[in-house]
Amino acid sequence: MAEKTRPKVVSIKSGNQPVTSYDVARHAGVSQSAVSRCFKPGASVSEKMRERVMKAADELGYEPNAIARSLISGRSNLVAILISNLTNLYYPEVLAELTQRFSAHGVRVLLFALKSEADANETLQQIWPYRVDGVIAAAELSPDHVAEFEKRGMPLVFYNRYLAGNSASFVCCDQEDGARQLIDGLYNAGHRRMAIIAGPPESVVGVERKTAALERLEELGLDDVPVLEGDYSYESGFALAEKLATGNGKCPDAIICANDVMAIGALDAFRVNHGMSAPEDISVVGFDGVGPSNWKSYDLTTVRQPVRRMTEAAVTMLISMIEEPGSPNEKRVFSGILKTGASARFAE
């Protein structure tokens, strides 16, 4: 070969600088371990030493290498957040809150956005090599997956999901209570012909919302309530409302939707395609309290999830599981906050 392979020039032109603790040590005339200790809170270092080292570190522009630190210390200060449908309006707020809260604890976030719930397997394989300290899952996982976490001693907190009959930790909004509040309000306002636009059957919280609603309706003596299955999207809310409106004669007068976005879709269907308006001709309620639920054109009656409290809980739980291995699992359920709007005839 004519050309020699010798790309390693001693001084790279644009001065890139992997300053290490050794460089700092040399520059300050101390040992590498001294440098390391100066950057570790609570380590035994004299004031004089700390000053010298910090000065040298500043002069050289030293930043500890988190990768190397992780390797030896066994803590990466990374957590993974698993989210299945980021484009669901509800999640961006959750994600932002989680990220900022972790950040305040010195923990960084590795994001994994699943295309579909089915990708969980593959995604977990991507997570393990990074030796994250813990995982927040806002996505469905199978019992096998959860068992894998246990086997590894990997802290896991579900966010608004959980596994029936499983002891894994989670934070959740009280779907049951929320559903009841909504039903009661509609009932008290005189509604008797209700229908449900539910979430997809794979969605645990969706099923719970639906089940709780049906139970409450039965307690109130309302049977045969139509239940249609949507997928949480605007389009499905729109289409299913259309189906209800054009169904066999008697359109319900109140629709309970499994989330706000479908409620919005439903409202639009009734309005645009049937000239109906809420709350005079029809009542529609949602769930979540996403931003657009407050937009004047919709002004939904809904149950708002206390996102701040819930994310704070999730972060606190995960961090304590990380810092005290072996601490017991925990399940925290927060009540939603009823917000009444103009989308429904409603009486608390």
Add this chain to the structure above:
Amino acid sequence: MAEKTRPKVVSIKSGNQPVTSYDVARHAGVSQSAVSRCFKPGASVSEKMRERVMKAADELGYEPNAIARSLISGRSNLVAILISNLTNLYYPEVLAELTQRFSAHGVRVLLFALKSEADANETLQQIWPYRVDGVIAAAELSPDHVAEFEKRGMPLVFYNRYLAGNSASFVCCDQEDGARQLIDGLYNAGHRRMAIIAGPPESVVGVERKTAALERLEELGLDDVPVLEGDYSYESGFALAEKLATGNGKCPDAIICANDVMAIGALDAFRVNHGMSAPEDISVVGFDGVGPSNWKSYDLTTVRQPVRRMTEAAVTMLISMIEEPGSPNEKRVFSGILKTGASARFAE
């Protein structure tokens, strides 16, 4: 010493398992380097060796430690994504796309959600220690910050942001072209009394949309177009529209908003507070093409950003900057796609 240092018990109780390449090597009866090579694509390994090692790895449940790998190889396979306002409806889609695309390249995403643009400094300090391979910034950075990237030889691609007079790479939607299309359509449909609800002055793309609009308006002979400054939120769109509607007598008949969400807010203000409806009494256009812009109650005329193309470009650019250090910076501008809806009287 009475007790020998031999903490390495063969079987840890609750089977947590830091299986290393040494364990695999021992179990397969080969050297650690052989194991390492088996997990490195393109390395020189015989078929027999690969089988033996893989079998052993499977039996022990070995997964390469990405942290250790990063340390020695100098590549972390991590990129940081900086986003300033995740709750802006436009970003979740972008984030999901970016994450999935990076994922397909074997690159993981560290997410940094800024509370405000001013947090960039602090956030950068959090990024450096992780030795990420590159950064996507959907947030404003100062020239000093960008210089810092250059000094470190750290690949950086701006997403829908850029620094005037700076050579840093970016992908962007063609704000100017989009603004012109919108203005022309309104003009052709007969509108002459237009107003602008602009973005905040710190927002580079906002300013560009505004400037381009004003230029075009001037070319068309329309001067003295009122410009109000919003902050991209529904509330600000609503409030500013209200101001226009109740202003000194003559309400404009067409409003150009710097993003969809403000356009939606404006529409609601005209409708709810003034009984006006679009496109009969007023025309409103937005920018971005977020999900709700298609909702029937709004059906915005807007310019949709080609998010798929743009994210693909950003990912491709960043990865090639990572893999071929020293490759030149690049700026890629994509035209938006005009989408006409019922929110405006419009003629292409």
Add this chain to the structure above:
DNA sequence: CGCAATATTGCATTCGAATGCAATCTATGG
């Protein structure tokens, strides 16, 4: 001033995988 108790510091090793180099093996050609 002397000695024990305590506080700092440095030394040497460790974390787990990658890799240059040398040793060994394999296949090929004569």
Add this chain to the structure above:
DNA sequence: CCATAGATTGCATTCGAATGCAATATTGCG
């Protein structure tokens, strides 16, 4: 059957910081 180029493999070292232990410095007290 032997020499030799090429393919495999193992050895030893490296990445950068953390840490147990031993060496040294400091402090306090009698």
